[in-house]
Amino acid sequence: MKKKLPGIALLIWGANLLGLLALGIFLSASGFFYPPGLAAPQNLPPPRKTSRPSRTPFPNVTLRPSLTPWPTPSLGPSVTPMAVSTNRQIIGYSVENRPLEVYRYGTGPSVKLIVAGIHGGYEHNTVELAAELIAYLNDNPQVIPADTSLYILPDLNPDGYARVKGVDGRANANNVDLNRNWPYRWQKDWKRDGCWLYTPIEGGAAAASEPEVQALIAFVDLMRPQALISYHSAALGIFPGGRPDFPESIRLAEDIAAVSDYPYPPIDTGCDYTGNLTDWAANTRNIPAVDIELTNHRDTDFAQNMRILQVFLGWR
């Protein structure tokens, strides 16, 4: 039943709407929707409507005002071993001698590892997502739980990333698919049914033949992460590492799927991903591991991956 509103009610209603609008603009301008120091407006897309801006990104983490923030990593050419003065370490070099860098946040015993860019320029948005996460954590080190150390390797395939943003950027400089060079179920070639076909790429001359893979194996064996995310694009979803199934990878995938829009179970194209990183991590190192595929080859899905980061940091 409709009732005509008297003029005075319309006036009050309109005034309320205006007031709410003004409050919203004021809060946005004052940085209310971002934790202190988050430089989101600088490089990041504005938060999407689905990002629930009123939600505090890390409500379970208590602020520790006495914590000294990690300094912003310098971009100088000199190689600095990991030390109190920096959170950046070079763990090896690519075929074309580009550094493989890892960033560390936190000092706790529960070690987590995020790897991006394994497919180089073809999946360049994973490298850009990692850079956004690094920028966020540089400004907000307090979100790392006290018992946690998070390592981010933003670009495992810098040669492919530098070559081209497209299909020809997928391989490393030896034309090897770095996600098929791991020493578990390794094959030089594989049945191409349902698999990526755009360029004639191979699994390497032998398992772990590539310097990028060798460097990350050494780093994993040194740091012994308790969970691992490997970022890819695009669109197929969240893949738990392990063949046969590794239940802890499945649990991690389910917990990540609960806060994300990425398909889970992932889309099955019929491809057999021989010699891949997360199967190797799960089946040879007992590390719960997942591949996460971003929505497309362009966007970083930052808001969504902040939710995933929060789950990942708290995951036990």
Ligand SMILES: [Zn+2]
């Ligand atoms: Zn990929």
